[in-house]
Amino acid sequence: MNENNGLLSSGWAMLMRNKRYIFWFWLLNLTLAEFGTGAFRRSAHAILDHSLASGRLVHGFDMATFSELLARPDFGQMSAMTMPAFYFAFLFFLATALLLPGVFEGYAATFRLPRQDFFRACGRNLWRFIRILIIAAIIMGIVAGALFALQGFLVKKAGESTNEILPFETRMVTLAVIFLIMTILRIWFDLAEVETVLNDRNAVRKAIRLAFRHTFRSLPRLVTGYVVAAILAAIILAAGLWFWNRAVGPESILGAFLLAQFILFLLLIPRFWQRAMAVSYWQQHMRLPAAVTAPAPEPVFVQPVPPVPPPPTPDIPPQPQES
Numbered sequence: 001m002n003e004n005n006g007l008l009s010s011g012w013a014m015l016m017r018n019k020r021y022i023f024w025f026w027l028l029n030l031t032l033a034e035f036g037t038g039a040f041r042r043s044a045h046a047i048l049d050h051s052l053a054s055g056r057l058v059h060g061f062d063m064a065t066f067s068e069l070l071a072r073p074d075f076g077q078m079s080a081m082t083m084p085a086f087y088f089a090f091l092f093f094l095a096t097a098l099l100l101p102g103v104f105e106g107y108a109a110t111f112r113l114p115r116q117d118f119f120r121a122c123g124r125n126l127w128r129f130i131r132i133l134i135i136a137a138i139i140m141g142i143v144a145g146a147l148f149a150l151q152g153f154l155v156k157k158a159g160e161s162t163n164e165i166l167p168f169e170t171r172m173v174t175l176a177v178i179f180l181i182m183t184i185l186r187i188w189f190d191l192a193e194v195e196t197v198l199n200d201r202n203a204v205r206k207a208i209r210l211a212f213r214h215t216f217r218s219l220p221r222l223v224t225g226y227v228v229a230a231i232l233a234a235i236i237l238a239a240g241l242w243f244w245n246r247a248v249g250p251e252s253i254l255g256a257f258l259l260a261q262f263i264l265f266l267l268l269i270p271r272f273w274q275r276a277m278a279v280s281y282w283q284q285h286m287r288l289p290a291a292v293t294a295p296a297p298e299p300v301f302v303q304p305v306p307p308v309p310p311p312p313t314p315d316i317p318p319q320p321q322e323s
Contacts, residue, residue: 011277036088101125
């Protein structure tokens with residue numbers, strides 16, 4: 001339990017030191033949503049600005065009026081309304097893949113990461129992140145498809161029993177199991193992303209293998225942290241919808257917009273908290289040890305000894321020559 005608290009608290013402290021990332025991602029989301037809903041907004045304005053039926057949509061929401069609006073020939077095709085939203089949602093997904101390496105670098109730094117270092121990390125890891133996301137999409141898609149197919153089979157079999165509550169209970173239990181399994185896969189690839197960025201690995205397959213081992217080595221600890229953050233997100237959403245229903249009137253367009261954006265901003269906190277917990281776990285268990293170099297030995301200076309001069313040779317008088 002102390003380890004779980006340590007991971008939660010260290011991730012939260014890391015998140016609080018880097019609150020600016022939450023704001024910038026929320027602003028990016030709001031900007032792209034503005035462009036994505038532009039086509040629908042222009043078509044709706046062209047019709048509702050000159051129709052009394054708009055009152056049934058402004059002062060409440062009338063489903064029949066909305067359906068009639070969508071069926072009008074001058075409203076345009078629904079594909080022309082929904083495709084821009086899809087494109088900009090995909091653009092936000094790409095922007096997230098581009099910017100998350102810088103977020104990881106900022107989380108791991110003990111100082112405020114300079115702007116140039118942030119974008120340098122983003123550019124260096126872009127192709128690595130795209131490869132990880134492709135692998136994650138394939139694995140998660142296969143696992144999710146198999147799990148939901150199994151859920152449908154189990155619910156169908158439960159419906160054949162005489163217990164009327166059993167299908168509902170089966171559906172809820174299987175949804176909880178699917179949530180836990182998909183959370184484990186999310187942890188796996190979050191750790192792979194962190195390992196790729198912070199240990200600067202070019203071979204993402206090695207990062208994925210290492211993250212897989214660490215995910216199941218510390219599974220209870222990691223799952224507990226991620227589930228706590230997910231519960232916080234559920235509480236934020238439920239409380240926001242309850243407050244919206246109680247305090248925001250149907251005619252208050254500005255109030256609904258502000259409250260919706262506030263809820264979306266708060267929902268980013270659990271997501272970034274989960275990423276911070278992944279970085280915190282990496283710092284504790286996956287960081288490569290720094291290479292320790294032995295200090296160079298200090299040079300030893302030896303005082304040179306002056307050479308000893310040879311002893312003087314005695315002068316020998318020359319011998320007289322014989323005649």
